[in-house]
Structure formats: structure tokens, C-alpha cells
Amino acid sequence: MTDPDDETLERVLDYETIAVVGCSGTPGKAAHDVPNYLQRHGYHIVPVNPTTDEVLGERAYDTLADVEEEVDVVDVFRPSGEVAGIVAEAIERDDVKAVWTQLGIRDDDAAARATDAGLTVVQDRCMKVEHGRLKR
Numbered sequence: 001m002t003d004p005d006d007e008t009l010e011r012v013l014d015y016e017t018i019a020v021v022g023c024s025g026t027p028g029k030a031a032h033d034v035p036n037y038l039q040r041h042g043y044h045i046v047p048v049n050p051t052t053d054e055v056l057g058e059r060a061y062d063t064l065a066d067v068e069e070e071v072d073v074v075d076v077f078r079p080s081g082e083v084a085g086i087v088a089e090a091i092e093r094d095d096v097k098a099v100w101t102q103l104g105i106r107d108d109d110a111a112a113r114a115t116d117a118g119l120t121v122v123q124d125r126c127m128k129v130e131h132g133r134l135k136r
Helices: 006-013 030-040 080-092 108-116 127-134
Strands: 017-021 044-048 073-076 098-101 120-122
Touching (some): 006 120, 006 127, 030 044
Parallel strands (some): 017 044, 098 120
16 A cells, blocks of 8 residues: 555554664654654654664664564665665564655555555655644
């Protein structure tokens, strides 16, 4: 699904644990400010970034495959060319229910694979914007 309806977006936004692939420790970057917003609104953020040990007070993991805790949603802040590999890691996990790629990020082939594997897919949308629009 490349253009989910509001009901689908709300269902994804009801999940609690979000692994943020490409999560940044640099304030002012979307990859920092969006997860920071989500964390302030009650979500458990699991940073995935191999260049740091901690982001937003949470342990950072090198890859999605390394994450030891349960993950509901994989939020992607990496270039579109990296989405296929991230989706493959998400599919390998038994816990991921949705993959969300941020504004400007999409890979329709990877999205189709994720959908075929039973995951909900949201592409090219901002979780912060959609949360503010649907959940406030």
C-alpha cells in the first residue's frame, strides 16, 4: 500500500515501539527531531545508528537485526537506495508490524515485498506530521 488511508495511519500510530533506522543525535536534523517528538508523545524509540552508542537517552544499535527488544514499527531515515536492505531485516524479524519511510524516501519494490510479508507500509510521509494531524 503506497497511499494508506487515515484509518491505516492511525493503526500504525497506535503501536508503541519504533525502531528509527538512521536516528541522529544532532538536534535540528529531521532524523533527531522527529523521533524526539515521538518520544515526547509517549512512544518508545529504539535508535538504529552504527556511529553512536546512544540517542535520546536510549541505547543505539548498529543494525535493525541487532535490536534485542520487540519492535512494532520500523521508521526509516536512510536514502531510498538503502530501503530494500532495511525491509529485508524487518521481514526477518517476527515482531515488526509496519515499515514507515520518511518524506522523500521510497522504494516501491521493497514496499511490495514488505506488504507481501504481511507488513503495513507507509512511504514518503512524516510520522511527526501524521501524528500531529491524527492523534492530537
